[in-house]
Amino acid sequence: MPKQKNSEPAGCLAVILKLIGIDLGRASVGKTLPYRLTDKFLSPAELSFYHVLMQTVREEYTVSCKVNLSDIFYVSRPNENLAYRNKIDRKHVDFLLCDTKNMQPLLGIELDDSSHAKKKRQDRDQFVDQVFAVAGLPILHIPAARGYNVSELAELIRVNVQDKKPVVATPRIPGTQHICPKCQIPMVQRIAAKGKQKGQSFWGCTNYPNCRETVWEEGTILG
Template identity: 40%
Template sequence: MRQCVGNKAVICPKVGLKDIFFIDKGVGKDYMKYFGKIAQKHVDFLLCDPDSMEPLCGIELDDISHTNKKAYKRDIFVEKVYNDANLELIRISSKSGYTLSEVETALTGVFDKSKKIFTIQNNTEIVLCPKCSMPMVIRKASKGQNAGKEFYGCPNFPKCKEIINIDC
């Protein structure tokens, strides 16, 4: 995988879903119920942007254990979590070795994504948070080296600390 990815991503092995995703504050008293569903699950690999550590995609290696009913239900749940967060989950059949071309094919399009910006009526731009898919808000840094500069920030701060710099 390192040969294919090069310096385009950081490869993080066996990452817990609770470390990638968070439960929206709008669920109220059901927080622990939903947190419990993701707390014990992981993905085999997570590819992250080397500059921001923003997740690019998850990679799940499916071995023979993924054919039983319990694992099948788990896989459906994990796919839903990834889909709801607008993050790609790549499933690869597990085997003893892979060719470079197989890995390249599986990762097609992962590195060609730009930030998700949508234009709606009146030419208003909406930028979706790459972690939780909420419409981001424009904020202004009040201190530090970026004081006075505007950026997109996630409205779920401090649970989600995702930001996207606004290029001037």
């Protein structure tokens, strides 16, 4: 810990208390809020699969555990945000693989244990699969097992991870209202504030920053 110059006596006391494990701020909060750290962040089955997954993807992908679907997907039609966001904001995917360079989500993985055989769980799985499919993110279901074959898993991941979407060119017709190719909603005209195209007019999606689709004067959508 760096030496503090001219610290107040009260500050000194707080530092000493903190060193011996008493945090004044935390102690008072702890009595009112009912939050405690869970002992089951990952189940034993999830943990064992996680270790195999880490061994399989190494540095190529970043693995996140239990990612809320509303952190991965957004509702493309703003006027239906409430209804459709409610359907995903209490659901998570067991594992999410992202491109380590830019943390772009590439693949969802669900570890299916015996609970997935139940009707309610199957309905939930079907809905989650549809969300992934319509948003263009692949999802893999791996049956929970005592052991996993690393090379088989690597191959499964390889064939399922999507390549980056190709750049789509759309002709710009002057005076027309552009529709976002991703969200299918009207785009708005904006002026670039920075970058190479500074001062130029372009069409941007109203879902920005969730959607970064743009249509430029040249008629090219830049990724």
